[in-house]
Amino acid sequence: MSPRQTCLACLDREPPALFEAALWIAAEHDPALQPLQLLGALASLQHQVSAGLPQLPAKELAQPLLRRLSELGFQEDSSSPLRPQAALLHQVLQRRRGQPLSLALLALELARRLEIPLQGVNFPGHFLLRVPGADHLLDPCGGRRLYPRDCRELLSRHLGSKVELSASHLQGCTATDMLQRLSRNLRQLHLLAEDYLAALKDAERVLQLGTPTVTDHLARAELYQRLECPHAERFDLEHALLLCDDPAQRMLLGERLRQLSATPALH
Numbered sequence: 001m002s003p004r005q006t007c008l009a010c011l012d013r014e015p016p017a018l019f020e021a022a023l024w025i026a027a028e029h030d031p032a033l034q035p036l037q038l039l040g041a042l043a044s045l046q047h048q049v050s051a052g053l054p055q056l057p058a059k060e061l062a063q064p065l066l067r068r069l070s071e072l073g074f075q076e077d078s079s080s081p082l083r084p085q086a087a088l089l090h091q092v093l094q095r096r097r098g099q100p101l102s103l104a105l106l107a108l109e110l111a112r113r114l115e116i117p118l119q120g121v122n123f124p125g126h127f128l129l130r131v132p133g134a135d136h137l138l139d140p141c142g143g144r145r146l147y148p149r150d151c152r153e154l155l156s157r158h159l160g161s162k163v164e165l166s167a168s169h170l171q172g173c174t175a176t177d178m179l180q181r182l183s184r185n186l187r188q189l190h191l192l193a194e195d196y197l198a199a200l201k202d203a204e205r206v207l208q209l210g211t212p213t214v215t216d217h218l219a220r221a222e223l224y225q226r227l228e229c230p231h232a233e234r235f236d237l238e239h240a241l242l243l244c245d246d247p248a249q250r251m252l253l254g255e256r257l258r259q260l261s262a263t264p265a266l267h
Contacts, residue, residue, distance in 0.1 A: 003027040004205065006035075007179070016175035019089070019109035022182060026088040028201055029186075033090050045093075046113050048072060053114075061116045062131045066107055066143030072096070074103055076141040084189040084198070087182060101127040101182055104140035122173040122181060123151070125158025130172065137170065180209040187219060196226050214243045234260055 001009065003024045010021035023035035052068045053061055077086040077097040085091040089105060092098035098106075104120055104127050111118035121128040121137055128146065129138040137146040146154065152165045183205040190199035203220040206212065221236035234257065241253045 004208075007205075008208070011176055011179070018175040018178065019105055019112075021175070021179055022089050022105050025179065025182060025186070025205070026090050028205075029084070029088060029198055030090065038090055038093070042093075042109070045072075046110055049110055050114060058114075058116050059131060061114070062111065062118045062129070063138060063143045063145065065111060065114070065116055065118075066129070066138060066140060069103070069107060069110075070142045074098070074106065076100060076103065081192055082189060084186060084193060084195070087185045087189055099127075099185060100140050101178065101185060104129055105178065105182070107140055119172040120178050121170060122177050123169055124155060124163075126154055127178075127181065130170075132172070176209055180206055183209060184216075184219075191219075191223070196223050199223055200227070212239075212243075214240045214249070217243065230260055 007021045007024035007028075010017040010024065020035060020039060023033070023038055027033040027035055049065060049068050049072070052071065053064050056064070073096040075097055077095075077099060079086065079097075082099070085095065086097065086099045087102050089098075089102060092102045092106065107129065108118055108120060110116075117132055118129055119132060121130050123137070127140065129140050130136075131138070135147070137151065138144070139146060148165065151170065155163055155165050155169065183202045187199050187202035187206060190196075190202060200220070200223045203216070203223055206216050207220070217236040217240040221233045221240065224230075224233035224236065237253055237257050237260070241250060241257070244250050244253060
């Protein structure tokens with residue numbers, strides 16, 4: 001099977017093999033990567049983490065786990081501009097730097113192996129973690145506890161003060177949700193790096209993993225535009241138009257489609 005097919009097969013397992021699936025996403029961009037070998041090598045990191053954890057009940061070990069990872073050098077990547085290596089898991093493991101979601105995926109895998117209850121929270125702008133039943137969330141970058149007030153501040157920082165915190169922002173998410181978000185992150189990072197073919201792989205995966213949004217179709221349409229593929233660009237613009245319920249945006253999409261029809265196709 002191809003890396004993409006293997007990634008999707010990992011999600012069909014019960015429970016889903018989330019971390020392995022994320023490694024197969026990385027393998028799409030690095031043919032030399034051997035995900036199964038890397039999974040085996042993770043045992044060494046598991047031992048380092050486990051050796052530094054306090055003697056507490058498993059449900060109280062999530063925050064110490066995150067703090068232990070921080071002590072071992074796993075930090076949020078503060079590079080500017082951010083590069084795809086901040087989201088490709090094998091490079092995150094090597095560099096010990098990554099986006100919050102990438103660090104969370106590592107923490108979730110170690111928590112699974114150590115039987116520590118922990119789940120992902122698809123919080124806007126900054127992926128978070130939680131212990132089921134806890135009254136707070138956890139920042140995967142160091143383990144800071146986040147209560148509702150902290151979450152409101154974080155939401156305002158990323159989306160503006162007009163956006164109100166809702167219960168949907170604080171709910172746990174599925175393995176598929178996390179991989180779709182990882183794919184969106186990679187799509188954007190590869191676009192910023194002007195690696196349009198790599199970004200196209202990520203854009204296609206986003207659409208495969210779950211229900212696409214208007215933004216997802218527009219993102220792939222932009223890539224097809226840069227790659228001078230007008231027929232494929234039209235496909236995504238038409239699907240974006242079908243999904244769009246904003247009258248002003250529908251008007252802009254309609255005009256863009258008319259302009260595309262008036263442009264001679266390249267052969």
